Amino acid sequence: MSLKFFLPQRLLERLHDRLNDIQPSRNQINSLDEDLKPLNYKIEKFYWLLAILFDPKGNGLKEVMIKGFTFVPLSSEYLTNIIGNDYAFYIRYLQNQGFILSDNTYLRGKCKYYHLYSSYINYNSKNISYCYIDEVNNISETPINIRVIGDSKKGKESNCIEVTITPNSSLYESKKKKYDLQTDRKKKLAKHVKNDMWKHYTKTMVLDIEQAEKYCFDFQRNCTEILENKYREGRIDRDKLINAKAILQNKYLNRISSVSNLKNPKKDKSWLYSRKGKSRRLNTNLTMMASDLRPFIIGYENMSYLDLSNSQPVLFNVTLQSLKETASGSLKMEIDRYFQITIEGRWYEELCDIFKCNRKTAKQYWMLIAYSKNNECRRLKNKFRNSFPEVYSIIEQQKKDNYTKFSIGLQKIESQIFIDVICKRLVENDILPLSIHDGVLVDRNYTEKTYKIMTDALCEYIGAIPVIDINGVKRYPKIAG
Known part of the structure; x- marks a missing residue:
C-alpha cells in the first residue's frame, strides 16, 4: 500500500x-x-x-x-x-x-x-x-x-x-x-449517499488509463504549440507567454493527477468521496476532474449527463422567492423579471446586453459581481446595479459581513436540491447517479426518467421548470397553449 x-x-x-x-x-x-x-x-x-x-x-x-x-x-x-x-x-x-x-x-x-x-x-x-x-x-x-x-516528444518541460x-x-x-477522514465521512452521510451512490461510484469510476494519459500529453503539447504560435506572431508578449504556460502546466498536472489517482485508487488510497464544509457539496474524483476527461470513463458512451443550465443564477431564485412575500412593489417586479430571465435560460444573454460583451465575458463578469468583495470591481457592479438595483442590493447585503456567504449559500441550496432530493429520488427509482454538483451522470436508458425527477424537484423549490442541458443540448420546458 x-x-x-x-x-x-x-x-x-x-x-x-x-x-x-x-x-x-x-x-x-x-x-x-x-x-x-x-x-x-x-x-x-x-x-x-x-x-x-x-x-x-x-x-x-x-x-x-x-x-x-x-x-x-x-x-x-x-x-x-x-x-x-x-x-x-x-x-x-x-x-x-x-x-x-x-x-x-x-x-x-x-x-x-x-x-x-x-x-x-x-x-x-x-x-x-x-x-x-x-x-x-x-x-x-x-x-x-x-x-x-x-x-518524449516535448522533453522535461512537460514531465x-x-x-x-x-x-x-x-x-x-x-x-x-487525511485520506481516511475524507472517505470515512461517508459513514455520517444519508443512506442513499453512503451506500448506494458510493458503491456505484467505486464500481463506475474506471478510466481507460492509457488513452487518458495520451490525451493529457496531447493536451499539453497542442496548447503549448498554440501559445508559442501566438508569441511568434506577436499576438502575446513574453510575459503573457510565461504566465499562460504556468496556467497550462497547472491544467496539465490537474489532468494527469486525476488520471493517475484512478489507476488503483483503493490500493493507493486515492479515492475522494467527501461531503464536508459549509456548502455540503459532495466532492469526488469526478467533481475534481476536468470535464474533458469524462469520455475516458469506461462505458461513458452509454451515459447521459443532465445539468441545470445557468445553475447559480437560477438557484438564487430560491432566496429571492422567499423574500417576495414581504417585498416592496418595486422589488417584487424586479424579482419577477429576474425569475423570468433565469428560468428561460437567458441570464448570460441579458448580461451581454448590459455590458456589451460576448457570452464568455458575461460569465466572468457575473462571477466578479456575485463572488468578489463589495468594495471590489465597483464600476462593473454599478453598471449591473443600474439594471437590477433591488437584486444587487440583496447580493450586496448578503456579502456585507463575509463576502463568501453568498456563494456558499448558493452551493448549500444546490447541494440540498441535488444530493438530498434529486439523487435520493433517483436511487429510490433504481437509478444510480454519479453526482457532479449541479448535474448527474446516469445510464442513458434512464435519461427521460431522470429528467422528469430532476425537473419535478427543481420546480418544487424554484416554482417553475428551468432549462436543463442534456448531453450538451438545452431542453426548454414545454409551455401549454
Whole structure:
C-alpha cells in the first residue's frame, strides 16, 4: 500500500538545485554572534508542501485573489497535522528561496495565505546545473519513490513527477489519516449517499488509463504549440507567454493527477468521496476532474449527463422567492423579471446586453459581481446595479459581513436540491447517479426518467421548470397553449 501526489519535474529540479546550494536551517541569524543551525530535513515534507500549493483544489483547499495573486490558506493547525511541528522551518525556507510568497498577515480566523510562484516554468539558465530527477521503483525499501510521467516528444518541460509515499516515510500516517477522514465521512452521510451512490461510484469510476494519459500529453503539447504560435506572431508578449504556460502546466498536472489517482485508487488510497464544509457539496474524483476527461470513463458512451443550465443564477431564485412575500412593489417586479430571465435560460444573454460583451465575458463578469468583495470591481457592479438595483442590493447585503456567504449559500441550496432530493429520488427509482454538483451522470436508458425527477424537484423549490442541458443540448420546458 502506498500514497501518491504529483508535481512538475522542473519544480522539483529547482528545489533540489537550491537544497544542494543552500542548506535549510532551524533559525535565522539576527546578530554577528549567531550561527546557523542546520535542519535535518525530510525531502518529502518539501514535496508535499509544494504539491498542496500547486494543486490546492485537489487537496480540498480554496484559492483567493489578493492583489492580483492567487493565494491558498494554510493554517498552523493544518500544517502541523500534515507536516509536523517543524512545518515553519520548511515554509520559511521555501519563502527565502523564492518558491512561495506569504501575505505576511493573518486573514480570517488567523490563517496565513501563501502563493506559489510560477517562475520555474522559465527555469532554463545555462548557468544553472540541474539536479535531475531519476526514477526509483523499489517501494519496499525507500520511504519516497518517484516516477517520471513524461512525453518524449516535448522533453522535461512537460514531465510530471509521481511521488509515492511508502509506510517507511514519516508522512505516511498523517497522509493516510487525511485520506481516511475524507472517505470515512461517508459513514455520517444519508443512506442513499453512503451506500448506494458510493458503491456505484467505486464500481463506475474506471478510466481507460492509457488513452487518458495520451490525451493529457496531447493536451499539453497542442496548447503549448498554440501559445508559442501566438508569441511568434506577436499576438502575446513574453510575459503573457510565461504566465499562460504556468496556467497550462497547472491544467496539465490537474489532468494527469486525476488520471493517475484512478489507476488503483483503493490500493493507493486515492479515492475522494467527501461531503464536508459549509456548502455540503459532495466532492469526488469526478467533481475534481476536468470535464474533458469524462469520455475516458469506461462505458461513458452509454451515459447521459443532465445539468441545470445557468445553475447559480437560477438557484438564487430560491432566496429571492422567499423574500417576495414581504417585498416592496418595486422589488417584487424586479424579482419577477429576474425569475423570468433565469428560468428561460437567458441570464448570460441579458448580461451581454448590459455590458456589451460576448457570452464568455458575461460569465466572468457575473462571477466578479456575485463572488468578489463589495468594495471590489465597483464600476462593473454599478453598471449591473443600474439594471437590477433591488437584486444587487440583496447580493450586496448578503456579502456585507463575509463576502463568501453568498456563494456558499448558493452551493448549500444546490447541494440540498441535488444530493438530498434529486439523487435520493433517483436511487429510490433504481437509478444510480454519479453526482457532479449541479448535474448527474446516469445510464442513458434512464435519461427521460431522470429528467422528469430532476425537473419535478427543481420546480418544487424554484416554482417553475428551468432549462436543463442534456448531453450538451438545452431542453426548454414545454409551455401549454
